[in-house]
Amino acid sequence: MDSAYPRRQIGGSVLNARAKRLTLRASIVAALVAALAAVAATAAVGGARAGGYVSVSQGVGASVLGSYAPFGTTDPSTPERVSIVLKANNIHQLQAQVLAGMPGGFVSVHQFARQYGQSPRVIAGIEHYLARFGIDATAMQDNLVIQTSGTAGEYDQAFQVTQQNFHVSANRPHGGTHMMVVHGTKQNPKVPSDWGPDILAVLGLSSYPTQQSEMAPVADGVPPQSAGNSDLPNTALVPNDFAQRYDLSPVQAKGTGAGDTIGIVTLASIKPQVAADFWSGIGLTGNQASVSRINPIDVDGGAGPASEAVGSDETALDVEQSGALAPDANVDVYQAPNTDYGFVDGFFQAASDNVADSVSASWGESESVIKYVTALGEEDPNFTASFNEAFLELAAQGQSTFLSAGDSGAYPAYRDLGSTDTTSGNPDDSPYVTSSGGTTLPGSLTLHGINFNFPTERTWGWDYLWASARPSQLGLTEEQYALNEIVGGGGGYSEFESMPAYQKAVGAMHARTVEYLTPTDYQQVVPGFNLPTAWDFNPTPSVASVWGNGRATPDLSADADPETGYLLLYTFGDSTDPNAAESVEQFGGTSFVAPQLNGVATVIDSALGHRVGFWNPAIYKFALQRHSPFTPLDVSGTSNDNLLYTGRPGAIYNVGSGLGTPNFAKLAQDFAHSH
Numbered sequence: 001m002d003s004a005y006p007r008r009q010i011g012g013s014v015l016n017a018r019a020k021r022l023t024l025r026a027s028i029v030a031a032l033v034a035a036l037a038a039v040a041a042t043a044a045v046g047g048a049r050a051g052g053y054v055s056v057s058q059g060v061g062a063s064v065l066g067s068y069a070p071f072g073t074t075d076p077s078t079p080e081r082v083s084i085v086l087k088a089n090n091i092h093q094l095q096a097q098v099l100a101g102m103p104g105g106f107v108s109v110h111q112f113a114r115q116y117g118q119s120p121r122v123i124a125g126i127e128h129y130l131a132r133f134g135i136d137a138t139a140m141q142d143n144l145v146i147q148t149s150g151t152a153g154e155y156d157q158a159f160q161v162t163q164q165n166f167h168v169s170a171n172r173p174h175g176g177t178h179m180m181v182v183h184g185t186k187q188n189p190k191v192p193s194d195w196g197p198d199i200l201a202v203l204g205l206s207s208y209p210t211q212q213s214e215m216a217p218v219a220d221g222v223p224p225q226s227a228g229n230s231d232l233p234n235t236a237l238v239p240n241d242f243a244q245r246y247d248l249s250p251v252q253a254k255g256t257g258a259g260d261t262i263g264i265v266t267l268a269s270i271k272p273q274v275a276a277d278f279w280s281g282i283g284l285t286g287n288q289a290s291v292s293r294i295n296p297i298d299v300d301g302g303a304g305p306a307s308e309a310v311g312s313d314e315t316a317l318d319v320e321q322s323g324a325l326a327p328d329a330n331v332d333v334y335q336a337p338n339t340d341y342g343f344v345d346g347f348f349q350a351a352s353d354n355v356a357d358s359v360s361a362s363w364g365e366s367e368s369v370i371k372y373v374t375a376l377g378e379e380d381p382n383f384t385a386s387f388n389e390a391f392l393e394l395a396a397q398g399q400s401t402f403l404s405a406g407d408s409g410a411y412p413a414y415r416d417l418g419s420t421d422t423t424s425g426n427p428d429d430s431p432y433v434t435s436s437g438g439t440t441l442p443g444s445l446t447l448h449g450i451n452f453n454f455p456t457e458r459t460w461g462w463d464y465l466w467a468s469a470r471p472s473q474l475g476l477t478e479e480q481y482a483l484n485e486i487v488g489g490g491g492g493y494s495e496f497e498s499m500p501a502y503q504k505a506v507g508a509m510h511a512r513t514v515e516y517l518t519p520t521d522y523q524q525v526v527p528g529f530n531l532p533t534a535w536d537f538n539p540t541p542s543v544a545s546v547w548g549n550g551r552a553t554p555d556l557s558a559d560a561d562p563e564t565g566y567l568l569l570y571t572f573g574d575s576t577d578p579n580a581a582e583s584v585e586q587f588g589g590t591s592f593v594a595p596q597l598n599g600v601a602t603v604i605d606s607a608l609g610h611r612v613g614f615w616n617p618a619i620y621k622f623a624l625q626r627h628s629p630f631t632p633l634d635v636s637g638t639s640n641d642n643l644l645y646t647g648r649p650g651a652i653y654n655v656g657s658g659l660g661t662p663n664f665a666k667l668a669q670d671f672a673h674s675h
Contacts, residue, residue, distance in 0.1 A: 019571045053160065054196035055188045057382035058205050064516030070164035076153025081300045083341040084126060084137075084146040085348075085386040086118040087197075098395040098432055099500060101617035106398035109141045109354045109438060116393075117143025120615070122198045129192060132566040135160040140352040142393055145345060147300065153341035155205065159189030163205065181271030200389070201382040204300075235441070236586050237559070237566045242596055245441075246558060248325065248603065248664040255606025257329025263356025263399070264318045264331060264487065267363050267482035268311035269287050269303045270296060271571050274582060275319040277354035278569040279327070288327040294319060299336035299349050306571065311363075315569035316649050317587070318362055318595040320569065324394040325599030326606065332356050334493045338363075340383060342429075347390035351397065351666065357605050358400040360598035363592035363669035366412035367423045367496050384426060384496060391432035395614035400601040403428035404590035405437045405554040406490025409461055409643030410656070411517070420532045422644065424492040424553050431500040434615045435553040436593035437642075437658050438560025439465075439633065447563055448473065458640040459633050459647070459657040460551060460561045460588075461488035463516060469540065478538045482516070489560055490640040491656035493548030500551060503653065508552040509656040512648045514541045514638050543636055543646065554658040555616055558596060562588030612671045622670045623652050623659045629666035633657040 088094060094116050097104065107115070126146055127137040135150035135158060152163050163185045184206030191199060235241075243249050272294040279289040287293065306312040315333065323331050334350055336342035343363065350359050370384055394401050397671070406412045406425040413419040428435040438460035445452040450468050462485045471481035493499075499509060516539065519532030565588030571581075605611050612618070623630050633640055633654055634647040641647075645656030653659055 023622055031671040050107060050277065052193050054193045055190050055191040056199045057201040058188055058203065059187075064332040070166055071228065072165045074152045074163040074165055076151060079150040080150060080155055080204065081337075081341070082148050082150070082155055082202060083345050084144070084148065084202055085200040085344065085382075085389065086122065086144050087200045087673040088116045088144060088389050088392070089620065090116055091389075091392075094392050094396065095432075096246045098392050098614060099502065099617060102396060102398070102613060102620075105194060106611065106613060107396050109352055109397065112393055112396055113141060113143040116396075118198055119143075122195045123418055125195050126191075126199075142348065142350055142352045144389055144393070145352075147345065148302075159205070161187040161205065163190055165282065176203050193577055198292055201386050203344060203383075203386065204339060206339070235564045235566075237564070239321055239566075239596070239599075240282065242321075242558065242566075243325060246662050246664050248600060250665040251600075251603050251607050251668045252325075255603055255608070257326030257599075257602045257606045259328075260326065260357045260602050260606050261330045261355050262322045262326060262598055263317065263324065263330055263334065263350045263359035264598070265334045265336070265343070265350060265359060266311075266315040266318060267336055267343060268302055268315050269306040269335045270294070270312060270315040270319055270333050271306040272296065272319075274316045274569055274571055275323060275331075277582060278316070278320040279324055280346050281569065282324060284324065284327055291489050293323060293329070294331050294333060296333045296335055297349070299334050299346050300342050301337065303335040303337055303342075308571060309483075313568065314362055314591060316542055316570045317568050317591055318360065318598075320375075321566070321592055321593040322360065322599035322602070325596060326455065326602040329599075329602045330457040331605070344386045344390060347387065347394065347401075351390055351393040351399065351565070354397050354399070356399060357600035357611050358402070358598050359394060360402040360591075360594040362594050364404060364406055364412075364425045364428060365416050366406075366415040366419075366421070367426045367494060368417050368419055368421050368427060370496060384430070387427040388432060391427075391430050395432050398611035398613040400598075400605075400611070400613060400615055401433045402436050402594040402597040402601070403430075403433050404490070405435045407438070407488070407560075407591075408486050408490065409488035409591045410490075410492040410645060411486055411643065420535050421494060422519060424494045424551070425490050426496070428490070428553055428581060429494040429551050429618075431497055431551050432614065434597065434619075435555045435658070436590050436597055437554030437557035437656065438588070438590045438593060439557045439657065439661060440561035441559050441564035443564075445563060455629075455637075456635065457559075457633065457661055458635065459489060459491075459557070459642050459645075459654075461641045461643045461656075463488075463638060463641065463643055466516075478539055482537060483535075486517075486643065487636060489554070489557060489656065491553050491642050491645055491658070493552055493655065494550035497551035499549055500616075502616055503552055506620055506653040506659070507651060508653045508655070509547055510648065510651075511546050511548060511552075512646050513544050513546050513644050514641050514646050515544065516541050534607050541638070548655070552653070552658075554590075554657050556597075556619070556658045556660065556662055557633070558593045558661060560588050560590045562586065564588070566592055600664055603669055604664070607668055608672055618671065618674055619659065619667070621674075622644070622667065625670075626664070627650075628659075629663045629670055630659040630661065631663070632660035634660075664670075 133154045137148040163368045189202045272291040275292045334346040336346040412425045413421040442454045466482045517535040521534035522530035568587045642656035
């Protein structure tokens with residue numbers, strides 16, 4: 001059987017085998033340049049008032065369609081869902097309270113809506129206006145999101161836009177692209193100026209799939225193997241291995257999640273029986289291995305049928321890992337469509353329900369598109385601000401939130417945009433969530449007949465494969481192989497979010513780098529704006545010091561290297577196919593770490609008898625204590641990096657690995673003493 005995730009043809013995108021420079025395909029560059037240039041044109045009208053109407057943001061819709069020519073107008077009878085995200089009131093007070101750890105106590109959804117939600121007058125005005133065009137509208141309980149449903153023609157009239165159809169190259173859930181038909185508009189929507197200033201963004205006028213899963217296969221891919229096959233590559237770990245490695249077992253002895261709920265926000269549906277089979281296969285019994293624990297919740301109409309092609313294996317991973325670590329907890333799965341409004345609404349729905357004690361998601365994208373759109377002159381970064389509002393509400397209500405930091409090291413834009421830009425990921429760049437990074441486990445590892453030995457746990461970066469005999473086995477140079485294996489734990493400095501005080505307290509602004517890949521060949525995107533499109537490769541970089549003032553990621557790390565990775569049970573193919581079989585394969589990625597921390601948070605809450613809330617304000621203080629619950633990965637040099645950022649000897653925090661790896665027994669004690 002072919003691999004579920006066939007690797008790219010090694011060397012297929014290298015233009016010159018002898019070159020010292022790794023260059024992107026010209027078509028990718030041209031498309032990106034055209035897309036960002038189109039954004040510049042639409043950005044100029046942002047916020048312009050004319051005839052009693054004001055333009056508002058539509059997220060990243062205009063930018064992703066900018067390089068494509070429409071082939072027809074969207075059928076006006078096409079059903080659509082659009083979400084209107086409203087600006088929170090008293091936002092600075094809310095931010096201060098969350099970053100201080102909610103010293104006055106957590107709030108209920110009703111209290112949140114009263115203190116920070118938008119006024120009923122504004123909500124009623126928007127609902128009344130949309131009703132004039134036949135659009136149904138319902139506000140969430142937090143008074144920050146109005147979910148609507150109607151037709152393309154109704155939205156065109158209400159927002160004074162024209163939606164069109166496009167053939168686009170869209171991201172696959174696990175990397176790569178494919179051609180598909182989407183609808184959208186390059187025009188920003190217009191709304192009455194009476195309440196236009198109260199709108200943060202109108203999301204959903206584009207059906208472009210914006211997010212990718214943060215899971216990764218082993219190097220060069222391995223074929224799926226049937227369940228029960230013990231001949232699996234390398235480590236083939238299960239959740240109990242994670243629990244033992246990071247000392248969670250003593251906490252599980254005090255609480256396993258009974259009465260608590262795990263929340264998973266995802267962009268692909270789950271087949272619950274798959275997770276139940278996984279739990280049973282690792283030894284759980286009775287209700288702990290029952291599908292009754294899993295509660296799928298469709299957001300904005302849901303994510304469609306479960307299918308490996310759209311990323312349902314990611315959802316299975318999230319439920320399997322989190323649910324196994326907290327085996328008596330219920331698991332609410334918020335299944336949203338893979339659009340900007342779907343992902344945002346998944347978090348808002350989890351917050352408005354306020355049932356899940358902790359929440360995680362393992363989908364994301366690079367900051368690059370959002371960063372450039374913002375810098376090109378739009379009024380404000382409304383798309384990321386929408387996520388931040390949801391995360392602030394979750395934190396204010398005591399719901400812990402964990403997001404994956406990505407699997408492309410310091411270069412997430414290479415995976416989704418094809419750019420060599422050094423940046424961080426989104427939305428884990430938010431200062432109001434716990435960003436989850438990756439490591440490689442210590443010990444001996446045999447891969448493709450090559451022996452590796454890691455004396456200590458290191459930051460995950462596949463540069464250790466670059467310099468091995470593997471490239472020569474494939475008939476490649478180290479440079480060619482490197483281009484095809486830009487793989488490692490996400491982490492870097494945000495160019496969108498400022499560094500929060502809790503990170504400044506541990507010296508996160510100081511980092512060290514090993515620059516194997518120097519972004520080069522900058523092309524002008526718009527006047528005064530350049531984007532790197534190639535790399536200079538240095539196989540033996542020296543260690544350099546750098547400084548950053550943006551939000552640094554991740555916050556903490558655990559094993560994510562697929563070569564020291566975990567078993568995943570998933571439906572191979574489309575779950576609607578009666579002949580679709582369950583397959584087991586070894587995977588890794590920070591996709592595992594976020595749901596694992598989600599399960600850990602539920603166990604800690606269960607053991608303590610209450611929610612501990614947003615972790616970051618507390619864990620950064622714990623890291624400054626004499627007996628820190630974290631082990632920093634502070635080994636410097638090329639044996640401990642995420643392809644760019646390495647350790648800083650004696651540092652409490654290191655970009656690329658965060659505060660390091662956790663000891664959950666100590667962490668639970670610290671949380672107990674802090675409340």
